[in-house]
Each structure stands twice: as C-alpha cells, then as structure tokens.
Amino acid sequence: MSHRRRPEKNTEPSTAKIRIKPSDACPVCARPSTFCFCGKTTVIENNLSVVILEHPQEKFKLLNSSVLATEILRNCTVKPGLSWRNLKAATGSDLNPSQWAILYLKGTASESAVTLRNRSKQVITDFSGIKGIIALNGTWQQAKTLWWRNPWFLKLNTIELNPDHVSMRNQVRKEGLSTIEAVGFALSVMESEPSIMAGIADQYRRFIIEPSKEYVPSEE
Numbered sequence: 001m002s003h004r005r006r007p008e009k010n011t012e013p014s015t016a017k018i019r020i021k022p023s024d025a026c027p028v029c030a031r032p033s034t035f036c037f038c039g040k041t042t043v044i045e046n047n048l049s050v051v052i053l054e055h056p057q058e059k060f061k062l063l064n065s066s067v068l069a070t071e072i073l074r075n076c077t078v079k080p081g082l083s084w085r086n087l088k089a090a091t092g093s094d095l096n097p098s099q100w101a102i103l104y105l106k107g108t109a110s111e112s113a114v115t116l117r118n119r120s121k122q123v124i125t126d127f128s129g130i131k132g133i134i135a136l137n138g139t140w141q142q143a144k145t146l147w148w149r150n151p152w153f154l155k156l157n158t159i160e161l162n163p164d165h166v167s168m169r170n171q172v173r174k175e176g177l178s179t180i181e182a183v184g185f186a187l188s189v190m191e192s193e194p195s196i197m198a199g200i201a202d203q204y205r206r207f208i209i210e211p212s213k214e215y216v217p218s219e220e
C-alpha cells in the first residue's frame with residue numbers, strides 16, 4: 001500500500017502501473033529475468049516481525065517491492081490474498097492484536113515521523129509493546145478492499161508515517177512511499193536504527209528503481 005498525504009497532480013507519466021510479463025519473470029523474485037536479484041541482496045536484521053499482505057494483482061507490477069523486502073529483511077514474509085480469518089491466519093503469530101500495528105494508508109498531519117495509535121485512536125509514544133507490523137501492498141483502491149474484507153484490522157494498532165523525503169518512485173501522487181520504503185521507514189524509527197532505512201533504500205534503488213527504467217517487455 002502507499003502512504004500518501006493527499007492527492008496531488010503530477011504531470012510526469014507514472015511507471016507505477018507497468019506490469020512484467022510473467023514469461024519474462026524470474027520464478028523466484030518475480031523480477032524481469034535480466035534484472036533478477038536472487039543471491040545479490042544484503043540481509044538486514046530487523047527485530048519487529050513484518051508481514052506484507054499483498055493484493056494478488058500486485059505480483060508482476062514492475063515496481064512491486066514486496067519480494068525484495070522479504071529477501072532483504074531477516075524477519076519479513078509476504079502473503080498474497082484478499083482476506084484472512086484473523087490475525088493468526090494472516091501472520092501465523094499467536095500474539096495478541098494489541099501487539100501488532102498496521103501501516104495506515106491515510107496519514108494525518110503530524111510532527112512525528114511515526115504516529116502509533118491504539119484501536120481507540122489514542123497516541124502511544126512507547127513502541128516497545130509492538131512486536132509486529134502489517135503492511136498492505138496494493139493500490140489505494142486495493143488497500144481499501146483489503147480493509148473492508150478483513151474487519152479484524154480494526155483490532156490492531158495503526159501506524160501513520162510522516163516521511164522526511166519523497167519516494168524514489170515516480171508516483172501519480174507525490175510523497176507516496178512504496179511498500180518497502182514505508183516498512184523500512186517504520187522499522188528505522190520504531191527500532192531506532194536508521195541503517196535499516198538506508199540499507200533498504202540503497203537496494204530498492206539498485207534492484208528495482210534503476211533496472212525498471214530499462215525494462216522492455218519481450219516479443220511474444
């Protein structure tokens with residue numbers, strides 16, 4: 001999912017919707033096989049569990065970053081799907097919903113880099129009770145669908161992001177972070193470890209953003 005303040009027009013063409021032909025893709029990392037990143041990534045140790053719930057239509061998007069996130073982050077899994085019965089079905093975790101936080105797509109204006117709220121919308125300044133983060137991967141509309149189909153999301157804490165930089169993606173809307181950037185930003189702040197964001201940003205640029213500029217779909 002993307003984290004956006006409010007819709008803003010960007011006159012440049014967006015690359016966000018370009019799809020990779022499945023026949024061109026590496027079966028493991030789902031990147032164009034000429035830009036396969038398998039075995040080339042550097043692993044980052046993160047303490048918080050990360051689960052990316054991915055709308056099924058996202059897999060072959062050229063800028064999809066979820067597989068890269070699972071490659072880079074020691075503690076990260078991606079689950080394609082539309083609905084899960086509950087937190088345990090989605091994450092495999094026995095933890096209480098109050099120990100999980102979901103990245104929330106509609107940030108409110110805030111001074112803090114990360115605003116954590118409990119299910120009653122109260123701000124929590126101590127992040128230590130949080131053990132896992134759920135991120136939604138999909139368009140704005142797809143993320144809305146996931147919220148609607150998974151009412152148990154409402155039991156989770158929410159995380160709103162106020163990033164200090166814009167995304168590397170050429171987005172329809174400015175300030176929309178990719179899933180991997182949003183996860184990296186949240187982890188960096190919540191674990192007080194800026195190197196997480198730096199390591200993710202570097203690899204996101206090298207393995208997704210730069211190669212994507214050169215992708216030409218093969219002939220049938």
Ligand SMILES: [Zn+2]
Binds near residue numbers: 026028029
């Ligand atoms: Zn690969």
